[in-house]
Amino acid sequence: MGSLDWMSKELKPFLHQVKVYELNIDLRKYLWYSPKEQYSDTEITYILYIHPILVAVSLCFFICLVSIVKEEKTFKPYIFLLLQALFDLLGITVQSIPMWMVFVISDKNDYIPFQYCEVYRTFTVFIQQSLYIISQWMKVFMTVHQFAIFYFSVRAKSMVSKTRIVLSIVVVTCILIPLTVVTKFVLKFAKAYYRNTETGSIEYYCKIVHYQIIGEYRNLITFVVNDFLPLVAYIVFGVGLSYQIQKRRILRRQLQNNQSTDTSLENLARAHNFSAFIFVFTSLPCFAVDLIAVYNSFGSEKLSFNEIENTFNALLILKNVCQLMNITAVVLVNLCLNRDMRQTLINKFRTLVPCLRYN
Incomplete structure (x- = not known):
């Protein structure tokens, strides 16, 4: 004592x-927060130089996909593909804007004023995570939707009604955004101070502190909703779609008249089957990150993020890269397997570039 x-x-x-x-x-005039302290040199290089290029490429492919779908008037079958690509693109772009502005504008004064800290947190945590969760479940709906269209090909038109599409979008949004509020608002800014050893004065700054709304089960709920259920849905319905494609292919070989089966429907199913495989691959980095968080919540021996800092940072960068590149990959897969879409794109390029008309 x-x-x-x-x-x-x-x-x-x-x-x-x-x-x-x-x-x-x-205090608000003297509080600050430095994002650069939270990122490694590799992450800063990625955010400043590589990330804008990936966003631009993904945006071009997304515009290309929208123009093709509009030209082909096949909006209903591709509605979930367009929505998940849009949410992925918006989520990554919204997340990077505040960091990019801080890194570029605040070169000498490397900080965010306190009054903008909550804006920074809202963009980088809440909005980005909300869009990511919605995008994940749009991918699930897209895979299930295409499987249903292929499996019930005779009643495909009645299954693709506007009412069902709008209803599923509204339900996903209304359920997942409140869930994001509960599971992802785990960071907040609080004022802190320290004594400057050189001047002896007290200096104030902003620091990130963690708090939990629903306790230790937060990470488990996040893992199940964000990663586990979508990944299981991709695999199950992707395998089911592959089985239906193979079944129809065998049936077509057995028929004497090959025109009796609709090959365009099969090409569409094959395209989305490859898309499901791409989504499984792009979900693995985030799956690993959230799995580590769940292990730390319930495991007796916690895995320190400091010990695997380089691996953890690499997984986060890979997660963002995969989210952006899956837009490009999905568009390329659809173009390779869908002859009508590919021909539409060629005709559009010939219209835009006059010299190609005579080749």
Whole structure:
């Protein structure tokens, strides 16, 4: 107890100075937060130079896909593909805008003023995660949707009604956004201070602190909703779609008249089957990151992120790269397997570039 009394006596002048400082000065003008302290040099290089290029390429392919679907007037079968690509693109872009502005604009004064910290957190945590979760489940709906169209090909038109599409989109949005609020608002900014050893003055800054709304089960719920259920759906319906494709291919070989089967429907199913495989691959980095968080919540021996910092940072970068590149990959797969879409794209390029018309 004597040592504690001695420490309290030593800290009294310091705490009194802090209290007087808080009463006389507007802290918001002196608080700051530096994002660069949270990122490695590799992550900063990726955000500043590589990420904008990937966003631009993905945006071009997304515009290309929209124009092809519009030209072919096949909006209903591709609605979920368009939506998941749009949410992926928006989520990654929204997340990077605040960081990119800080890295470029605040070169000398490497900080965010306190009054903008909540805006920064909202863009980089809540909005990005909400869009990511919605995108994941749009991919699930897309895979299930294409499997249903292929499996029930006779009643395909009745299954692709506008009412069902709009209803599924509204349900996903209304359920997953509140879930994001509960599971992803785990970071908040709080004021902190330290004594400058050179000047002896007290300096204030912003720091990130963690808090949990639903306790230790937050990471488990996030893992199940974000990663496990979508991944299982991709695999199950992807395998089911592959089986139906093989079954129809065998049936077509057995028929004497090959025109009796609709090959365009098969090409569409094959394209989305490859798309499901791409989605499985692109989900693995985020799956690994959230799985580590679940292990730390329930495991007896916690895995320190500091020990695997380089691996963890690489997984986060790979997650963002995969989210952007899956848009490009899905478009390329659809173009390779769908002859009508490929021909439409060629005709559009010939229209835009006059010199190609005569080749």
